[in-house]
Amino acid sequence: MHYYFITGTSYGLGKALAEKLVQRSNVYVFGIARTCTISHKQYEHIHADLGEPSQLKLITELFKKAFQKEDQLYLINNAGIVDPIRYTGKFSPDEIQKLxxxxLLSVVQLTNAFLQIPVSSFARRVILNISSGAANKVSDGWALYGASKAGVDHFSLHVARELEIDQQAHTRIFSVAPGVVDTRMQQKIRETPIESFSTLNRFLDLDANKQLVPADQVAQKLLQITDAPELFAQTILSVRDF
Structure with a gap:
């Protein structure tokens, strides 16, 4: 059996990934989000808010399931928030903590728990973290989001190195920038006042010129990685590269 644990399945990229996966045989998806928008016999929803650290236990308990040695396990850390987009000095402590x-912190915590699954309990294990091009670009108003995604990239690189040293060839980790995807996050960006970041017009133009990529197309590309991780040598990737 292929078991997928996906955060942020209410809408957007997470939902597209889950909907594609449940169409396959021998697949079971655990979707983790505050609301459930998918109904399928191969889908189980876990109601959890990743902004509340205490609720992560609802997810990590899933990793204690009695897996079989032929099972393949996948953790897709997809959930993310872009708010607040504004200049540093104008954030509340709660906004900083939640983002x-x-x-970042939920990615670290879930990955840490996922790697505690005994190596004798599965045939393959893949971690796919959804990053962003903002991880290596400097944009005014994006300090929190960019820093969090840079943290995801760097954390993934460290874990990849540890897996290599530990000779865990059956476990891979990736951090992937999905590009400009037509999701609610892009809508939130477009609704942000230009006073909060000077490059707002770029995002308005992407939408106006129909340059946003549908979530299902990006999901199909991401599944190329989970389906055949051995074909991807690098830890940090962009869907634009393949």
């Missing part, structure tokens, strides 16, 4: 909890 880093969802975008």
């Amino acid at each position: 880093f909890q969802v975008n």
Whole structure:
């Protein structure tokens, strides 16, 4: 059996991934989000808010399931928030804490728990973290989001190195920038006042010129990685590269 644990399945890229996967045989998807928008016999929803650290236990308990040695396990850390987009000095403490909890700390915590699954319990294990081009670009108003995604990339690189040293060839980790995807996050960006970041017009133009990529197309590309991780040598990737 192929077991997928996917955060942020209410809508957007996470939902597209889950909907594609449940069409396959021998697949079971655990979707993790605050709301459930998928109904399928091969899908189980876990109601959890990744912004609340105490709720992560609802997810990590899933990793204690009695897997079989022929099972293949996948953790897709997809959930993320872009708010607040504004200049540093204008954030509330709660806003800072929530963004880093969802975008970075939950990724670290879930990956840490996922790697505690005994190596005798599966045939293959893959971690796919959804990053962003903002991880290596400097944009005014994006300090929190960019820093959180840079943290995801760097954390993934460290884990990849540890897996290599530990000779865990059956476990891979990736951090992938999905590009400009037509999701609610892009809508939130477009609704942000230009006073909060000077490059707003770029995002308005992407939408106006129909340059946003549908979530299902990006999901199909991401599944190329989970389907055949051995074909991807690098830890940090962009869907634009393949």
